[in-house]
Amino acid sequence: MNKAELMAAVTAALDGDWDASHKIAQNYSNNTANWLHAVLHKIEGDEWNSKYWYARTIGRTYEDFTDAMQELLAIRDSLK
Numbered sequence: 001m002n003k004a005e006l007m008a009a010v011t012a013a014l015d016g017d018w019d020a021s022h023k024i025a026q027n028y029s030n031n032t033a034n035w036l037h038a039v040l041h042k043i044e045g046d047e048w049n050s051k052y053w054y055a056r057t058i059g060r061t062y063e064d065f066t067d068a069m070q071e072l073l074a075i076r077d078s079l080k
Contacts, residue, residue: 003079006032014069018043033056036075041066042067 009024018040025037038053042062051062065071 002028006036007076007079008035009033010072010079013040013043013072014065014076029056033076035060037069037073038062039068039075042071045067 005024006028012024013021013036014017015016020048022040025033025040027033029032034053034056038060041047041050044050047062050078054060054062055062065074
């Protein structure tokens with residue numbers, strides 16, 4: 001896992017640049033990248049695809065967070 005790149009992806013998502021964040025997230029297949037990928041699709045409104053990516057994480061579900069921005073902050077904290 002490249003923490004610096006995933007941190008950049010989270011920062012991009014927090015700044016509203018879904019496309020840049022998505023391009024980074026899809027380059028990785030670890031738990032954190034899959035979680036980020038899931039949240040990005042949640043933000044996009046693609047529930048089915050989001051749940052697919054949550055299923056590829058360890059212990060995360062679509063329902064864990066109701067606020068996607070708070071979830072992005074949780075991902076950022078997990079990368080520190």
